[in-house]
Amino acid sequence: MPGRGPSPSRTTAVFAYGAAAGLAVDLLVGDPRRAHPVAAFGRAAAAVEQRLHRDHRAWGALHTAVCAGGTVALGALAARTVRGSRAASAALTAASVWAVVGGTTLGREARAIGGALAAGDLEVARERMPHLVGRDPQALDGPAMARAVVESVAENTSDAVVGALFWGAVAGVPGLLGFRAVNTLDAMVGHRSPRYRRFGWASARLDDLAGWPGARLTAALAAVAGRDPRGAVRAWRADAGKHPSPNAGPVEAAFAGALGVRLGGTLSYGGRVEHRPVLNADGRAVEVADIERAVTLSRRVTWLTLAACVGGRTIISAVRGRKRRGA
Template sequence: MGFAGAMAVAMTVDALVGWPGALFARIGHPVTWIGRLISLLDHSWNRSADAPPIRRIAGVGAALLAIGLCVAIGWIVQAVLSPRWGGVVLLAVLAWPLVALRSLYDHVAAVVQPLQSGDIDAARLAVAQIVGRDPATLDEAGIARAAIESLAENASDGVVAPVFWGALFGLPGIVGYKAINTLDSMIGHRSERHLYFGWAAARIDDIANFIPARLTGFLFVLVSPHFSEALSCMVRDANRHRSINAGWPEAAMAGALGVRLSGPRSYHGSVTNEAWLNEGARDPLSADVRQGLTLYIRAMLLLGGLLVALAIA
């Protein structure tokens, strides 16, 4: 059955049950455990008194230590598992919490419900859980755009990328990727504190997501009823995005839905003038967010089917 089959099982388990709240309250979540390690390294090694080159070197060391430790733990656990069916199933159970398939769907669906009913304030609160932009500045189109962009980008970061690396290398692959992605989300941004210390985390995350982001874009294209529009938009506009990776699934989704995404947005009172994806198309509405969720489900089913096919082969 192999690693690909284990990832397919992990996706299925997560789609059915997610990560139960009671379990989270009792033991937390593996990503929060990784986050504690990163926070400890950040507070210990990222000293404002140090010169920028020293902070960059410290950041490289912190990233390599966090990733290496997670990969080593994954390798040790995997090494003691039986290669037979029981070991593969156990591997799938261990990989399950590292696949955010159900969580992503639930968070985006939580935006759709108040948006459809016209409760803009509740929709803003819901979308603020998944994006960093200022929710108070968002109208219906802005909320829908933010939700769709988050769905597209996190389909890659939260599902396709961990499953991709898990299918290649098993538990060390998926745990190592989650360490990389958590590093980027915590210290990989260009704030004053993390501009130098988080440099390595951001670069490693770009590399780790290079193939998965493009694979996610093609999955959206393949399941879209508007195949040619989705493909042409992805190929034309993906590189207009500020991220070398996020533009691929977002542009594919924009073309598939026939809406424009990205564009200017406000962060902490400061407006950034991002390029439009699928410029000239209409603004998205609540119905487009729901249609985006349908495309997401289809894409994840296709991904699961590909993993099963690989496992059988």
């Protein structure tokens, strides 16, 4: 019935203005240095884990449902509270985007490591590596650290920016917060350690599902924004499936092709060595200067994502409006 809620065009405008404002704040100041909402969520999730942890998939699924579901419910309640005010709704969207995206901090950390590598200070670079990647920095030389940084920039562009904006466009503030909650849970319990092999299964699988569309959108926009679109698409099609992660594969392969470099190969996590397939094998080895190129590509992808999400919502709103008038 007409007048029952905000029109699709109004909600699209709220998302567009709010998301643009949130990205602008992130660009200017980066992540909050204190009382970061994601850190607060992590502490709450850890407290829930202490009560629920059992070496069983069902208990892990309950943990995921409580933490992610509670976050989505909180976002829905907040959105409902400000529903009558376009300005308040846009402000809530902006605050949510700022809280969940991490593009600027990602770029700063990558550049800090790149600067240390360019200066030949490998120890400083190793000290900063844990801020960005989960690999053992002591097992990496300069070129390996540069490659790891480029791979991390690619993967986190999807996880920390594009995926959140996609779900924000689909489901508003609950989508923004829910995606970030799922992604954080995967980082906390989704790895295959003895403690989390079963308990973290649900979080890992849900993260794979939630990240699927954002990863493909990231890969497509990396091809559009990169200097070699054909190379990006070619690497994506040829090599994405070789990666053990269904979502990191398309993103890293597309970035590799777009930048003209080789990614993948041998890496070490906590003393465990993995030999991953090479992505874009025809590319050259990663150089320190490629870190800045990757950060620039990531930023281009971020703003293209906003345009794509707003454009998609606008088209859907127009189609729905025509159907309503036709009815």
